[in-house]
Amino acid sequence: MTQNHYDVIIIGGGVSGAALFYELGRYTTTKSICLLEKYGSLASLNSNGSANSQTIHCGDIETNYTLEKAAKVKRTAKMVEKYCLSHGYEDKVIFSHQKLALGVGHEEVNYMRHRYEEFKTLYPYLKLYTKEQLAEIEPAVIFDKDGKERPEDIVGIGAQGEYTTVDFKALSDTFIDNTLKIKDKITDIFFNNEVKQIQKIGSTYHVQTTMSQFTADFVVVDAGAHSLFLAHKMGYGLDYGCLPMAGSFYMGNRKILNGKVYMVQNPKLPFAALHGDPDILVSGFTRFGPTALMLPKLERFKPGTYMDFFKTLRLDWTVLKIFYDLFKDADIRNYVLKNFMFEVPYINKKLFLQDARKIVPSLSEEDISYAKGFGGVRPQILDKKNQKLMLGEASINTGEGIIFNMTPSPGATSCLGNAVRDVEAICKYLGLEFDEKLFNAELVDEEPTKGENL
Amino acid sequence: MSQEPNKRKRLLYITDQQEYADNGAIGPLFNGYLKEYCDVHIVYFTKYKNSFQAKEHDYIVPKQYKKEICRYLTAKDVDLYSFDFVFVRNMFDILSDVLNNRDKYGYKVGYRVSFPKTLQASESRKANNTNTLFGSIRSYFDIASKKHLLSQCDLFMPTSKDMEEKFYADSGVRSFPLPAGLDPARITPHKKSEGDACHFIYVGTLDSLRRFEEILVAFRKVTSKNWHLNISTFNPQFAREVMSRYHTIADTVTILEAFNLNELMKQIDDCDVGIALLPNIPIYSTTVSSKIMDYYTCAIPAMLTDNPKNRTLFDDNDALFCDFNEASIVAKIEQIINMSDEEIAKMGTAGQNKLLSHKRNYKIMAQKLYEELEKL
Numbered sequence: 047m048t049q050n051h052y053d054v055i056i057i058g059g060g061v062s063g064a065a066l067f068y069e070l071g072r073y074t075t076t077k078s079i080c081l082l083e084k085y086g087s088l089a090s091l092n093s094n095g096s097a098n099s100q101t102i103h104c105g106d107i108e109t110n111y112t113l114e115k116a117a118k119v120k121r122t123a124k125m126v127e128k129y130c131l132s133h134g135y136e137d138k139v140i141f142s143h144q145k146l147a148l149g150v151g152h153e154e155v156n157y158m159r160h161r162y163e164e165f166k167t168l169y170p171y172l173k174l175y176t177k178e179q180l181a182e183i184e185p186a187v188i189f190d191k192d193g194k195e196r197p198e199d200i201v202g203i204g205a206q207g208e209y210t211t212v213d214f215k216a217l218s219d220t221f222i223d224n225t226l227k228i229k230d231k232i233t234d235i236f237f238n239n240e241v242k243q244i245q246k247i248g249s250t251y252h253v254q255t256t257m258s259q260f261t262a263d264f265v266v267v268d269a270g271a272h273s274l275f276l277a278h279k280m281g282y283g284l285d286y287g288c289l290p291m292a293g294s295f296y297m298g299n300r301k302i303l304n305g306k307v308y309m310v311q312n313p314k315l316p317f318a319a320l321h322g323d324p325d326i327l328v329s330g331f332t333r334f335g336p337t338a339l340m341l342p343k344l345e346r347f348k349p350g351t352y353m354d355f356f357k358t359l360r361l362d363w364t365v366l367k368i369f370y371d372l373f374k375d376a377d378i379r380n381y382v383l384k385n386f387m388f389e390v391p392y393i394n395k396k397l398f399l400q401d402a403r404k405i406v407p408s409l410s411e412e413d414i415s416y417a418k419g420f421g422g423v424r425p426q427i428l429d430k431k432n433q434k435l436m437l438g439e440a441s442i443n444t445g446e447g448i449i450f451n452m453t454p455s456p457g458a459t460s461c462l463g464n465a466v467r468d469v470e471a472i473c474k475y476l477g478l479e480f481d482e483k484l485f486n487a488e489l490v491d492e493e494p495t496k497g498e499n500l
Numbered sequence: 501m502s503q504e505p506n507k508r509k510r511l512l513y514i515t516d517q518q519e520y521a522d523n524g525a526i527g528p529l530f531n532g533y534l535k536e537y538c539d540v541h542i543v544y545f546t547k548y549k550n551s552f553q554a555k556e557h558d559y560i561v562p563k564q565y566k567k568e569i570c571r572y573l574t575a576k577d578v579d580l581y582s583f584d585f586v587f588v589r590n591m592f593d594i595l596s597d598v599l600n601n602r603d604k605y606g607y608k609v610g611y612r613v614s615f616p617k618t619l620q621a622s623e624s625r626k627a628n629n630t631n632t633l634f635g636s637i638r639s640y641f642d643i644a645s646k647k648h649l650l651s652q653c654d655l656f657m658p659t660s661k662d663m664e665e666k667f668y669a670d671s672g673v674r675s676f677p678l679p680a681g682l683d684p685a686r687i688t689p690h691k692k693s694e695g696d697a698c699h700f701i702y703v704g705t706l707d708s709l710r711r712f713e714e715i716l717v718a719f720r721k722v723t724s725k726n727w728h729l730n731i732s733t734f735n736p737q738f739a740r741e742v743m744s745r746y747h748t749i750a751d752t753v754t755i756l757e758a759f760n761l762n763e764l765m766k767q768i769d770d771c772d773v774g775i776a777l778l779p780n781i782p783i784y785s786t787t788v789s790s791k792i793m794d795y796y797t798c799a800i801p802a803m804l805t806d807n808p809k810n811r812t813l814f815d816d817n818d819a820l821f822c823d824f825n826e827a828s829i830v831a832k833i834e835q836i837i838n839m840s841d842e843e844i845a846k847m848g849t850a851g852q853n854k855l856l857s858h859k860r861n862y863k864i865m866a867q868k869l870y871e872e873l874e875k876l
Contacts (some may be wrong), residue, residue, distance in 0.1 A: 112553045152735040157548050159759055160520040178641070199737045243812070313550035313562055375564070437550055 048289040052080040052232070055470055057241050057251055057276070058269035059083030059219075060093040060310035061214045062453050065085035065461035066266055067235075068221035071228045072488075075471075075479040076234035080262065081222070082255060084240040086224060086427050089215035091211040091345055093458055097293075097422025099336070101213050101306060102126060102140075103456035106169040107147035107203060107292035109161065117168055122463025125489040126217070127209050129462065130486065139220060141211040142348045143324050144305030146175065146184060146204035150404060154310045155199045156242070160486050162203050167251035176204040184304050210306055213326055214458045217342040220485075236260075241269070244280055251448060264472050265448045275358045277450040283442045287357040287365050291434070292346050293336025294389065295417040296398055297325070302413065304330040307405050313486070314377055319403050334402050334414060336421060337388040338381070348421045357360060364430045372435060439464070449477055462489060509538040509584040509873065512607075514569060514598070516590040519553075519560045524614055524759045524790060525862065527557050528683035531558075533866030538873070541583075543569070550560040551575045567593050570601040585873060587657070590614055592646050599652050608876045612678065613663070623633040645706045647671055654876050662786035662809060665684035676872045680790035682797050682858040686765060687852060690799035690845040693772050698837050698844075699778040701730040701771040701800075703764065705740055705793045710825075711779050716746050716753075724837045726750070732767050766796055772844050773836055774802040785809050796855050801847035803832060813858060818851035 053076045057064045071078045085091075092098060104123035105116030135427040149158030162174045177195070180202050181188040182482055187202075188195055225233050239255035243465055244265060246252075248366035253260045267273045271290050301324065308321040325333040344351040344358065356374075356398065359365060373379050384401075388394050402409050427436040437456050441464070442450040449468055457464065473480045513530050515521070521532075522545065523828040534540050545566060553560035554576075565572040574580060580601070587610035588595045595611055604611055650656060652669045657678040658664040664675055693699035706712040719729055729752060733739050739755045741842045746753070758764035768774065774795030785807045795802045804810045806821040814821075821830035836844070859865065 109548055110550045112549050112551045114553065115551055152737050156734070156757075156759070157518075157520075161548075164520075197737070197740075310548060313546070313548055314564055 064218035064221035066465040071225035089218040125462035144206040146202040188363035239374040292341040293423040295335030296414040297417040298332035514543040528862040537870035608654040612657040699771040702775040799848040
């Protein structure tokens with residue numbers, strides 16, 4: 047058995063952990079950093095391109111965001127873009143597609159027109175596309191299989207020429223590669239090291255993995271749904287439970303859409319409604335999804351983790367009350383039931399098509415097939431104290447030298463923004479220096495767009 | 501609540517309208533002239549965004565929190581103790597929550613009905629012969645429970661005294677009718693439409709209760725071709741479906757959609773005559789509809805159903821009355837088409853002046869409302 051001591055140990059080699067690894071190495075006076083990954087490669091779960099839609103969520107077409115939230119998300123999304131462009135990763139890690147959010151029917155159309163007026167100051171490149179313009183740039187959303195225009199009123203808000211798509215696994219690899227190049231620091235990565243236990247003895251954290259034991263002055267857990275599992279083991283975050291939502295996809299047998307097409311989202315749901323995206327892993331073929339199904343396990347397409355789920359759920363009357371309240375809402379109830387049906391063989395494709403035709407009216411069964419092996423798990427947090435399903439990301443900073451992050455969408459987009467938040471906490475706790483000037487120069491947009499200073 | 505001398509009073513107005521709404525009294529009165537007298541903060545709802553927003557003086561709340569609005573606003577650092585008045589528009593479930601918290605926060609409660617939607621649904625079922633015994637019983641208890649809530653308010657603001665007496669009689673609450681009015685900042689002189697044809701406009705919802713199709717049937721029977729009808733509605737998709745049944749007049753009908761009040765006023769200003777013909781049923785015959793105010797803001801005369809309520813404000817010198825039946829409407833349209841431009845302009849201008857003199861002027865109404873608030 048080896049024993050290694052580091053200033054900071056990061057648990058989890060997804061894009062969030064990798065981004066933190068990079069920022070600690072590049073912008074702080076940390077002497078030694080270690081990243082522990084459960085599997086044999088980086089980003090093998092939710093950060094993998096097969097598990098997510100590879101979208102940079104910068105807030106422009108996310109219709110459920112307020113302007114304030116959009117401004118925050120934009121700032122962190124721009125960090126990823128700036129990082130990629132400064133390293134020359136265009137068309138290798140970051141890609142440009144046209145993108146649209148569609149409003150269908152008079153109510154949504156009216157909302158989208160107002161939203162466009164409100165958001166165009168923050169996103170000056172945004173355009174409002176009429177039905178006629180949509181027919182030119184994205185004809186599949188307008189015409190049915192007979193070539194007739196769909197009857198509903200429709201508008202699109204979107205853009206062309208912006209960076210929209212990231213291969214988050216490739217991005218994770220670049221973070222690690224660029225950190226490993228730093229000469230004056232110890233930067234270690236250990237694969238196939240599943241963390242079994244974390245203990246604090248004195249001021250030092252002892253991390254026991256399946257392969258070895260490590261110690262550190264500070265630990266950050268970026269392990270998806272397992273972050274909460276490990277937090278609970280240490281007695282933290284007991285007011286939270288984890289509800290893993292699995293998403294599946296359907297793959298088009300060709301390039302059906304020219305770009306990304308999203309719909310107006312139901313704000314009660316913590317994740318994006320069904321959308322269509324060019325899949326950068328499959329020659330730009332259009333991928334539709336994700337669906338949303340509660341699965342009693344914390345990792346998709348991996349054996350085990352059923353018991354971890356039950357431990358992390360912390361099922362009690364409060365959790366049942368949250369479920370009851372969610373199911374009382376007809377929108378959510380119908381959504382859950384429908385998404386369950388999406389996984390039932392023989393009828394799944396037919397039902398999915400009904401939804402997908404809201405985006406592409408001409409879509410037929412022959413056009414798409416269930417994308418086997420695609421999909422991931424989005425850990426949604428149940429806030430037991432307030433008896434609510436939390437929307438978005440959650441972070442437990444204990445103030446005692448350990449942080450647990452759960453970063454469902456838009457966590458990958460926010461990886462550098464979330465990491466700098468943790469970097470600041472680490473530096474403060476360990477008395478290290480953070481080179482904010484260099485960080486801002488390299489990753490932050492110098493001139494905020496009007497509306498960003500909210 | 502003790503009040504410091506000379507301190508501006510504060511009103512929280514919780515409206516059922518969605519974020520971005522500017523139609524009705526919300527823009528000119530509550531978000532406009534009333535602010536000359538007191539601080540007004542407006543709560544809107546959103547069915548599309550999932551987070552709270554504070555926009556200058558206003559708050560935008562995700563719709564799912566409406567039933568627990570007081571707790572939600574407090575959690576978002578909106579100081580309900582600081583408000584002298586909390587008014588609710590059209591939503592009894594919110595009124596219930598506001599009343600339940602009145603003693604805690606010490607505000608006075610007002611309730612505003614712009615349109616009695618439950619009663620409309622009930623009337624609509626009657627009109628369509630779809631009323632059931634269960635529906636009638638449910639409607640009875642629903643209305644009774646709303647009246648009970650209303651009786652606990654400090655101020656009731658219906659759109660007219662007639663409406664109050666018809667639907668909310670004996671509530672025992674101090675009442676201050678707040679009808680639709682004209683915004684003096686928006687009034688424009690009459691302008692003749694382009695071309696020779698007489699341009700009509702209908703603004704608003706098209707539904708079975710309003711029996712809008714009777715107007716289309718009438719236009720179809722008009723012998724003259726010297727007319728054009730514009731329909732400006734929130735739901736042009738539905739309007740197109742309706743118009744698909746009237747293809748013989750499709751070329752002379754244009755369906756419009758106004759993105760905001762400015763666009764609507766421009767659409768009205770481009771026309772000669774407004775149509776405000778509604779069936780003579782209590783829900784419409786107890787108030788003067790807001791579309792009439794929109795028309796006279798642009799000094800175009802309105803075609804009105806001949807009923808006592810409309811006659812309280814208008815006469816034959818400033819409005820175009822007719823009964824709500826096909827023959828009368830056809831005859832009136834024919835008559836209007838044959839009127840001179842000067843006659844139409846004169847009527848529109850006379851109506852506009854009359855409404856302003858009847859104090860259907862949001863600037864004056866704001867002052868009167870504030871005086872009423874001072875008495876509470």
